[in-house]
Amino acid sequence: MAPPNSPPIRALILAMEYTPNIAGGVGTYVYELARGLVQEGCEVEVVAYTPGEPAVLREPRLTVHLVPPSRESLSQAAKLSLVGGLRLFNEDLLRAARERLREAKPDIIHFHQWHTHRAARALGQEAGVPVLGTSHYISEPAERWWGQTPDPEILEEERSLYDGSNPIISVSASMSRLIQETYGLSPALLHTIHCAMDAEPFRKPSHSPDDYARLRATVATPQDPIVLYTGRLHQMKGISAIFGAAERVLAKRPQVRFLLTGGTDSRESTKMVQELSQRYAPLLHRIKLLGKLPREHLGLLHRIADIAVVPSLYEPFGYTVIEAMASGLPLVVTDSGGPAEIVVPGETGLIVPVKPGAPGGPREVDVDAFADALLELLADPARARRMGETGQRRVVEVFNLPRMVAANLAVYHQVLRAPARPAPHAVAHEARS
Structure with missing residues (x-):
């Protein structure tokens, strides 16, 4: 629970999806969470990928910045792997999020999936802001269960995501067990919060x-x-x-x-x-x-x-x-x-x-x-x-939205009370290079 009389939290959320219209689960979660946090009095900014034109969506206490890949990223992405292209887009995301920091510094940065963790960690280190991630999916070992060999580059990103640099929320107890068994993330850094929605x-x-x-x-x-x-x-x-x-x-x-x-x-x-x-x-x-x-x-x-x-x-x-x-x-x-x-x-x-x-x-x-x-x-x-x-x-x-939001806020407050955990130099360097 939030400490009594605690001030509203300013949260910056980084994600590859916003609303269910791009792919599904992650976009749904980010969409529902952002609105739920606002209902609890938080100030929320979302910086998310869009395949279309850049846009800014404004609502009371909620601003969503939809960021397309830059021309430079698009020109280089054709020569790169999927993961290489996403790493490149993290640069675009990082530049867009830096603009948000110039206007107002958040209390916490919350990224979703490995797709945005490099930008979030670099941003957190630069701004001195704690960083938290939510894991919505795991490639290893799950993909082997339907006959697919996980992409080695994705496994590299998962190892980085679960390296203990940041607390991680997972969306089910099953996911939490897989993260611990596969990557050895400390239970102290792992929180299970089921998804929810406005029913x-x-x-x-x-x-x-x-x-x-x-x-x-x-x-x-x-x-x-x-x-x-x-x-x-x-x-x-x-x-x-x-x-x-x-x-x-x-x-x-x-x-x-x-x-x-x-x-x-x-x-x-x-x-x-x-x-x-x-x-x-x-x-x-x-x-x-x-x-x-x-x-x-x-x-x-x-x-x-x-x-x-x-x-x-x-x-x-x-x-x-x-x-x-x-x-x-x-x-x-x-x-x-x-x-x-x-x-x-x-x-x-x-x-x-x-x-x-x-x-x-x-x-x-x-x-x-x-x-x-x-x-x-x-x-x-x-x-x-x-x-x-x-x-x-x-x-x-x-599986109601207030319950999911309260659980996320409880983790936010726990992270804000914890001693700072510096991001590994290698990750910060990679996100800038």
Whole structure:
């Protein structure tokens, strides 16, 4: 908790995403956190990447600076790796953030993911301001669990992120364990804070029952149960398990409809979707790919669906889980990562196992258990509705924005009271060079 009568904190947040419109989870978190901090009386400035034109968004006590890569960075980035390009963009971010320091010095600098840690650390050292990071994802060992070899340069960035220079917040207990086991970060520097959000846009219907009925009629008849997936179409998300489970479910309940929203983000994921569409071609009249949709449209789909699924091979937290729960949907999720910390089995949904592969090799969702869980909920709609109602209450009580903001503020105050931890010279030098 904040010390009594403590003055409002001035926070500078550095991130590669702001709002869910760029990629998803990190942008959602930063967007929700910034607004939540303002509601608690903080002064917040956000400096974040944009692929478009530079912009400054101003609200009371909140200013967001959207920074595109400089022409110099863009010209050099074509010759560099992904990580090399991000390191270069940290220079652009650092220059933009320095401008903010000339106007007002923050009390704390809060960066998100390794993508911005170099700029944040250099800025903190220059200004004598404590630096804190939030980790939303970990490449090692998680990427090996869906058959991907982590990029060595990304692993170098992760080692730097978790080197003990700064306190780190992780978004789930699962993530915290992986960080400790993989990189040996001291528990004293590691804080677990679940993600949260303003549930009201998902909790309250935004349209009339007739509007939802008309929308539902575009994809299913009133008698057809709808199973909904929202998220990226990526190997880590267990997309192949959705198709495999759908085949088993449709063999027994042919009236079920499966709706999948989201886009692919790589050649590999595009190829995966194409191969699954070919393999399960006879089922495509019951499995509909809707493409990527704005976050505000997801609530519409939640209102016409009966069950939501998140069968990820690993999920650091899972905003899609609490969005579906906030809308009153029961969930079927896997036991790998954050969703298993969100869903209470038998009360707000069902949890199915991810089966381990060879040591260090790919894992796979237990498709039979996944299909059985879906059939269990489809067979008892009244129970499924009760789970959805319980899940909605759980999101409001446990994954609410004031709780997440209070937890972040408690860490801020702890960091501000702690003795200064100088950033390693090498990191500061690299961020300037």
